[in-house]
Amino acid sequence: MRKALRAVGAFPILNHMLQYSDRLDRTFAAVADPTRRGILERLGRSDASITDLASAFDMTLTGMKKHVKILEESGLVTTEKVGRVRTCRVGPLRLDEETKWIGMYQEMLESRLTALEEFLERTKGRTR
Amino acid sequence: MRKALRAVGAFPILNHMLQYSDRLDRTFAAVADPTRRGILERLGRSDASITDLASAFDMTLTGMKKHVKILEESGLVTTEKVGRVRTCRVGPLRLDEETKWIGMYQEMLESRLTALEEFLERTKGRTR
Numbered sequence: 055m056r057k058a059l060r061a062v063g064a065f066p067i068l069n070h071m072l073q074y075s076d077r078l079d080r081t082f083a084a085v086a087d088p089t090r091r092g093i094l095e096r097l098g099r100s101d102a103s104i105t106d107l108a109s110a111f112d113m114t115l116t117g118m119k120k121h122v123k124i125l126e127e128s129g130l131v132t133t134e135k136v137g138r139v140r141t142c143r144v145g146p147l148r149l150d151e152e153t154k155w156i157g158m159y160q161e162m163l164e165s166r167l168t169a170l171e172e173f174l175e176r177t178k179g180r181t182r
Numbered sequence: 183m184r185k186a187l188r189a190v191g192a193f194p195i196l197n198h199m200l201q202y203s204d205r206l207d208r209t210f211a212a213v214a215d216p217t218r219r220g221i222l223e224r225l226g227r228s229d230a231s232i233t234d235l236a237s238a239f240d241m242t243l244t245g246m247k248k249h250v251k252i253l254e255e256s257g258l259v260t261t262e263k264v265g266r267v268r269t270c271r272v273g274p275l276r277l278d279e280e281t282k283w284i285g286m287y288q289e290m291l292e293s294r295l296t297a298l299e300e301f302l303e304r305t306k307g308r309t310r
Contacts, residue, residue, distance in 0.1 A: 075216040082214035088203040091283075098290035144291050149284045155219075156277045156284075162226035163272055 081152055084128040089113070090121050094130060097144040104133075104140050209280055212256040217241075218249050222258060225272040232261075232268050 085091055089111055096102060096110060108118040122142055125131035129147035133140050213219055217239055224230060224238055236246040250270055253259035257275035261268050 075219065078219065079214055079216060082210045085283075086207055086210035086214055088207060091203065091206065094287060095290070098287075098294055144294055148288055148291060150288075153281060153284050153288075155213075156281050159222060159226075160276055160278075160281075162223070163276060166226055166272055 077151060078155060080128040081130070081147065081149065084124050084130055087121070087124075090125055093121060093125060093142075094144060097131065097142055101141050101143045104142065107142065205279060206283060208256040209258070209275065209277065212252050212258055215249070215252075218253055221249060221253060221270075222272060225259065225270055229269050229271045232270065235270065 085094070092111060093107055096107065102110070104115060104118055104122060107113075107122070108115050111118065113121075122131060122133065126133055130149075131142050131144060132146065133142050135141075213222070220239060221235055224235065230238070232243060232246055232250060235241075235250070236243050239246065241249075250259060250261065254261055258277075259270050259272060260274065261270050263269075
């Protein structure tokens with residue numbers, strides 16, 4: 055790990071990208087599953103109990119609880135138990151850091167492609 | 183699955199969010215790993231062979247090959263074998279769809295929170 059960090063040490067922007075890695079691990083893994091993205095979309099319409107969600111996605115309560123737990127641990131969903139019913143709600147995580155990481159990746163990709171183009175231009179110039 | 187799709191049927195925007203799910207599954211899972219994010223960051227500086235990457239991240243060639251394969255299958259990295267050396271390069275995937283999905287999620291979250299606030303305001307008005 056120290057070696058991996060050293061490898062990008064010269065780039066402050068990249069260190070920043072690594073900084074949030076625990077969080078990014080959790081959130082990206084949470085939204086990498088189609089059922090979990092579906093749950094977020096469903097909760098965007100209204101709050102729902104675990105039972106509602108299990109029924110909407112044709113799953114067992116146990117299976118749904120696992121998905122909700124992953125979403126809750128990543129901060130994408132909060133739950134509240136009143137009596138015997140656990141109600142799920144979207145938020146509070148807004149995924150801003152995730153957008154930021156992707157944005158920085160896109161900038162880096164852009165500058166890398168520009169560098170390659172410039173290299174190809176120079177090479178072309180030399181062979182003329 | 184049909185049931186899950188029906189659950190969001192009334193919301194065209196959400197159907198759009200589901201549309202790319204195979205791709206989103208792959209890309210979000212690909213960037214959910216700190217080593218793979220590190221590889222992308224490293225390749226943003228310059229192309230590198232599998233051997234370079236394995237050494238930079240203190241991994242075996244076999245381990246690095248697995249990470250590169252996942253990045254390649256998701257379109258985040260391309261590789262080219264010349265002689266005995268396989269060179270890795272960032273791109274071509276720009277993660278635009280991923281940003282779009284997150285953006286739509288954020289809009290949905292925003293409108294959900296607004297709806298909850300309005301509900302609370304109305305409730306407060308009634309109890310006065």
